[in-house]
Amino acid sequence: MKKTTLFLVLACLTTALQAQTKDFFQQIKTEKVASDPSVEWKNFGPGMSGYCEEFWNHPTDANVMFMGPDMHVSYGTWDNGKSWHSLKDHDGLGHDMKRVLDIEFSLQNPDYGMAIDWNGWVFETLDRGRTWKKTTELGGSHKDVNIDPNDPKSFEKGWYYEQEGTRLSELAVDPTDDNIWYAGAGDFWNVKSNHRSAANPNGIFFKYAAYGCIYKSTDKGRTWKKITKGLHEKTDVGKIIVNPKNNRHIVMATNFGLMRSTDGGLSWKKGGKGLPNNLPRDLTSYYDPRTNEFVLYLVDQTVYEDKGNTVSAKGGVFKSTDGGKSWKNITGNLYFDMTALHSNAEVDRFHKTMGYWFGTSKSESKKKFTTLPSKTLPVFNRLVVNPLNKDEIYVSYNRKHDFTFGPGDVWRSLDGGKTWITCARYGAYWKGNKDLDYWKSRNNPTGTNIEFAHLQTYMDGIAGSSGNRMMSIAPNGNLYIGIDQQTLRSTDKGMTWQQIDDYETSPGSNKWIGRGGSNLPGRFMLLETGIKNRRLLCSGEHGLWQTTDLEGWPDKQAVAVEQIEGQVHDHSGNHGAHSISTVAVHPNDPNTIFILSWRQEHRGKLRKTTDGGKTWTNIATIFEADNNSWQGLAPQNSLLIDPNSPDTMYFCSTSRKISEIGGGKPEKLTKGGYGFYRSFDGGHTWELSNTGFHKNASVRRIIMHPDQPETLYAALNDKNGGLYISKDKGSNWVKMTIPSVINSVNNVFIDRNTKDILISTGQRSGTYEEGGVWRSTDNGKTWQQIFKAPFVWQAETSPLDPKLIVLSVAGQQVSMSGKFMNPGIYLSTDDGKSWKKINKGLGQPDKMVDVKPDPYNKDVLWCAGWGSGWFISYLNGSTDGWAQ
Numbered sequence: 001m002k003k004t005t006l007f008l009v010l011a012c013l014t015t016a017l018q019a020q021t022k023d024f025f026q027q028i029k030t031e032k033v034a035s036d037p038s039v040e041w042k043n044f045g046p047g048m049s050g051y052c053e054e055f056w057n058h059p060t061d062a063n064v065m066f067m068g069p070d071m072h073v074s075y076g077t078w079d080n081g082k083s084w085h086s087l088k089d090h091d092g093l094g095h096d097m098k099r100v101l102d103i104e105f106s107l108q109n110p111d112y113g114m115a116i117d118w119n120g121w122v123f124e125t126l127d128r129g130r131t132w133k134k135t136t137e138l139g140g141s142h143k144d145v146n147i148d149p150n151d152p153k154s155f156e157k158g159w160y161y162e163q164e165g166t167r168l169s170e171l172a173v174d175p176t177d178d179n180i181w182y183a184g185a186g187d188f189w190n191v192k193s194n195h196r197s198a199a200n201p202n203g204i205f206f207k208y209a210a211y212g213c214i215y216k217s218t219d220k221g222r223t224w225k226k227i228t229k230g231l232h233e234k235t236d237v238g239k240i241i242v243n244p245k246n247n248r249h250i251v252m253a254t255n256f257g258l259m260r261s262t263d264g265g266l267s268w269k270k271g272g273k274g275l276p277n278n279l280p281r282d283l284t285s286y287y288d289p290r291t292n293e294f295v296l297y298l299v300d301q302t303v304y305e306d307k308g309n310t311v312s313a314k315g316g317v318f319k320s321t322d323g324g325k326s327w328k329n330i331t332g333n334l335y336f337d338m339t340a341l342h343s344n345a346e347v348d349r350f351h352k353t354m355g356y357w358f359g360t361s362k363s364e365s366k367k368k369f370t371t372l373p374s375k376t377l378p379v380f381n382r383l384v385v386n387p388l389n390k391d392e393i394y395v396s397y398n399r400k401h402d403f404t405f406g407p408g409d410v411w412r413s414l415d416g417g418k419t420w421i422t423c424a425r426y427g428a429y430w431k432g433n434k435d436l437d438y439w440k441s442r443n444n445p446t447g448t449n450i451e452f453a454h455l456q457t458y459m460d461g462i463a464g465s466s467g468n469r470m471m472s473i474a475p476n477g478n479l480y481i482g483i484d485q486q487t488l489r490s491t492d493k494g495m496t497w498q499q500i501d502d503y504e505t506s507p508g509s510n511k512w513i514g515r516g517g518s519n520l521p522g523r524f525m526l527l528e529t530g531i532k533n534r535r536l537l538c539s540g541e542h543g544l545w546q547t548t549d550l551e552g553w554p555d556k557q558a559v560a561v562e563q564i565e566g567q568v569h570d571h572s573g574n575h576g577a578h579s580i581s582t583v584a585v586h587p588n589d590p591n592t593i594f595i596l597s598w599r600q601e602h603r604g605k606l607r608k609t610t611d612g613g614k615t616w617t618n619i620a621t622i623f624e625a626d627n628n629s630w631q632g633l634a635p636q637n638s639l640l641i642d643p644n645s646p647d648t649m650y651f652c653s654t655s656r657k658i659s660e661i662g663g664g665k666p667e668k669l670t671k672g673g674y675g676f677y678r679s680f681d682g683g684h685t686w687e688l689s690n691t692g693f694h695k696n697a698s699v700r701r702i703i704m705h706p707d708q709p710e711t712l713y714a715a716l717n718d719k720n721g722g723l724y725i726s727k728d729k730g731s732n733w734v735k736m737t738i739p740s741v742i743n744s745v746n747n748v749f750i751d752r753n754t755k756d757i758l759i760s761t762g763q764r765s766g767t768y769e770e771g772g773v774w775r776s777t778d779n780g781k782t783w784q785q786i787f788k789a790p791f792v793w794q795a796e797t798s799p800l801d802p803k804l805i806v807l808s809v810a811g812q813q814v815s816m817s818g819k820f821m822n823p824g825i826y827l828s829t830d831d832g833k834s835w836k837k838i839n840k841g842l843g844q845p846d847k848m849v850d851v852k853p854d855p856y857n858k859d860v861l862w863c864a865g866w867g868s869g870w871f872i873s874y875l876n877g878s879t880d881g882w883a884q
Contacts, residue, residue: 024835025788028822029768033837035091039827041841041863041871043086044559045514047453047501049542049869052482052519054189056103057474060110064128065472065480067487069519071867072098073843076129077517081489081500084517086843086868087132094811094823094846097123097132101189102171105129106178114173114181114221120166120210122183122221135221138183139166139210167209172240175287176247181217182265183224184237185210188255191381191469192401194236196301197357201279202255203236211235214252216265230268232256239283240265243323245294251324253280253298260324274327276314277303282383286390295390296320298327299383304357310371311354317383317395317417330417331377333442334395336406338372340438343429345463347372349405353379356403379404380411382471384479391416392493394479396424400467409468409483412494419443423494424481426450427464450497452486453504453512454542458567459484485541487517505551510568511560513553518843518869521661524582524637525864528799528855530590533883535862537870538580540661542566544595544613547883556881559872564613565595576616577602579661582639587646594683596622596636596651599662604633604672606683620679622686623653623672632667634674635660638702642709642729647682650730656698656718658746658764659793659810659849659866675699676714678730692733694720700745706752715745715759723748723759723780736780741770751797755779758805762791764813768820773807775832786832790820798853803831806853806861811846825851825863827875843868856884 027033051070058064063080066087074097075084087097097117105113105128115123115132120139123132170184187194187209194204205211212233215224236255243249251271252259258272258280272278279301286295302315316331338350350372351365358365378397381404386392396410407429408422421444430448439446452459459466466484473479479490481497488497502512521540529536529546537545543566550560569576578600586592591612597603604623609616623633634653642648655666655674666674675690676699690697698718705711714724714733721744724733738745738759747760757780762771773787773795787795787807795807804827811823824845826835838861839845847866854860859878863871872882 028837029788029820032091032821035824035839036827036836037840038877039836039838039840039873039875041838041873042557042559043514043516043518043841043843043869043871044561045502045516045518045869046512046520046542046545046561046563047499047514048485048487048517048519049454049501049539050485050519050521050867051469052487053099053469054101055470055472055480055482055487057472057480058105058110058128059107060105060475061128062474062476062478065474066100066103066129067517068100069517069867070099071519071521073519073865073868074098074100075517075843078128078130082515084515085130086841087129088843089132090824090839090842090845091822091837092845093817093821094844095119095814095817096121096134101169103129104171104173104181106173107175108178112178112220114171116168116171116183118167120168124221136224137166138215138224139168139185164207165210167206168215169209170237170240172242174242174247175244176242179218179220180242180247180264181221182240182242182250183215184240184252185213185215186236186238186255188236188238191398195356195403196279196379197359197403198304199359201277201301201303202234205234205236209236214240214265227266229266230261231259235259238280241283241285241296243294244287244289245292246323249323251283251296253283255279258283258298258324271324272327273325274329275300275318276316277301279303281379281381284383284385286385286387288390293390294321294323295385296324297383297385297393299380299395302377302379304354306358310369310373311376312373313375313377315377315380317380317393319417330393330413332413332418332420334411334413334417334420335375335377337374337438338376339374340435341407342434343407343463345429345465346405346407349399353403353405378406382468384471384473386473386477387475388477392477393417394423394471394473394494396468396471396481398467398469400465401469402467407464409464410471410481410494414493421445423490424450424468424483424488424497426452426459426466426483427462428460429464431460445495449495450483450488451499452484453499453502454510454563455484455486455567458570461571485519503553505549505553505560509551511548511551511562513550513558513560514869518865519867520869521579521867522864522870523580523849525850525852525862525870526583526585527852527862529585530587532856534590536583536585536593537561537864538583538595539566539869540579541600543568543576543578544580544583544593546613549883550881557872557874557879559870559882565607565609565616569616575601577605577607579603581636582651584639584641584649587641587643594639594641594649596639598635598660599632600629603629606686608683619682619684620686621671622677624670625667626670627667632660632662634667634669634672637700640702640704642704644709647680648709648729649679649683650702650704650712651677652699652702652714653677654698654700654717655696656700658700658717659847661866676702676730676733689730690733691731692726692735693724694735697721701747703748703750706750706755713748713750713757715748717744717746719743719763721745725780738780739774739783739785742774743770746792747794749794749796751802752799754802756797756802758795758797760792760795760807762789764791764810765816766790766812773832787826787835789823790816791823793849794851796852798858799855800853800858801829804829804853804858805832806851808848808851808863810848824848827861838873841873842871854882857882
């Protein structure tokens, strides 16, 4: 072939390839593209490891359940909790189903259901909750806008999180006709913030919530009618129940009392005859279709009265057999004697509750109420009844987030409310079998009866302060609660409880395999740790984990993990570090590990172990701030150790927190600052070294040149950011020349084989043109864009094959979501010439905070979700496990 002909052929191929690439990027910008089905991510947890705000049981299928954790994810199970799967559209924009507030299903068609999330968005399912489609937006004046939720431009018209008047709190379906649905306005179930007191008996009101109305649909949610007749303008709806004997009769629990309707919800009148306070906290029902018996149950807000040096309590549990017209007290012996409880923690919580209720303080309550009440009630906020037994009733409270007190977390009656016992028991009080005579006199079991996963040590030692966030009951009578950061089930009427978040590889191993429903904030992953099959995984709130052996677990592709820092070390008054931001291993000793923490225990300190995580010590305090320990300090990233001089260490503290758990402005520090840190004595002392950076620079990542450890690169992600280089261990920084369109560099990576430099660029509110992934093959002299997207957090190549590239594309702010339709993880196996989206199985495709190819197994990828734990995927149809 002649040279001229060859050049023409190559030119044509290049032009065709460029056109194909251009078409691909234009497509992913403007329309949703499906993920490659051959690559599926498996969430290996660990388990829940987070707070489950809500839980729902399918009304007729006991194998189907749903949970709504607080980290913007939602999960369902269709095999009775053996495995959990994300409800979110993994190819969507990430804003759907991210904080679900209610899910309800038809009693005529078990596959049909609806859900509402905290934006006031309504979703519909036709397949028993496996997939969901957004149908409308309720709440707020935006209802006057004709919004098609399937039109990308609707994002420019719609109302979003914490915009005024959008939040709804309740969803209900007519049990006799699934064409008829009701939605109630408000933020009733916000137990963290919506507290009641003597001064505010109707609760707290928030700008982002809708109030004073319900919505009714008679055509399965295609259209909705707003109803206000008879409702106070600040009505906050907690529960709506349609009478199955007469669907025109409806009862509703609200912050302004029990409301009744006799015309299908079109108008309302206040009911509640027989309720001492008529301030419902929860409402539920029992119906027997064989006998047509319909019973309502209600828990009333506890109201405290000042009796001089003590207080009285009025409230309790009530039932109605006439459709809510009148109520009978079934509180029975639910009252308890504070003078019989030898628990400083409960006495402290009692005074905290009284201080809030009377508008003073805990210390003022201790001074005034010197005599503890011998008959009192806590503030209950959840109530369920067994659908198979009207006399089996449960009430619960949340001691961590509500203002309440008392032993146990769930109280149970098996005789219709005559007698009650506390049936969910954990912590030092119950483990120590305190006050045995008192509990014996009440026929109440003692001792602990809850099996936790990795939290067991922590939960055994605390003073009952974790709180129960939710409670739900299945059609077969199985009961579900959420204490601290575990989802728990009882199949024996509360006699025992087992977590359903994780599998243990063998009894007592403390090695856990997540079932897929993780709410853990996944952070940085270190895959090369000096031990071939050990990967170190950082998490928010749950410490440091390492991969471990499966102990014969039948699924070879599963991942087992064990915690080596965190709750596992919470004992004897000491606590491990809970929120780990970054980790590094000594290059000459794999048992010597360093970690940095940005919040909670040991925040702002460099922590070290020399025995592989068995024991830890703090060797430096780098940051301090005048705020609460549960709040953050400066986020820390990229902890590095010079392999030639291990006493030389580096990291960066980031002021523009684009992927952190708590965003917003940088914290004001009383010790430490923002930028590049270095140590020359093994981490004992540190200095900021920002010479050469521009003013107010935000250093998000740093990297060490693989062949020249003294040469460092820094990615600056502020709005005037860029790429910087230092050739003298960070003493001086020089800004490198990169394409002028780039405003923010989020990550920098150097391929160890080719020495190519990859930078990930863009902003949450930036333009499509400024973002993407750029590569330099000549040490930064020239740059070529190999991926286009407005906001890319990370790009890395495989240590085994530089042509294999993975990257994480973040979602933009909600108002700009329609401008780029395909956030998530992308893979190229041909050096960036072609790309495929690989989101299948991800719970948060719009915010994957870390993604990496495995350093030893070319067929394995790892990633971490902002609030959904860690994931693994296998390429090329691999059926082997990840460990080599």
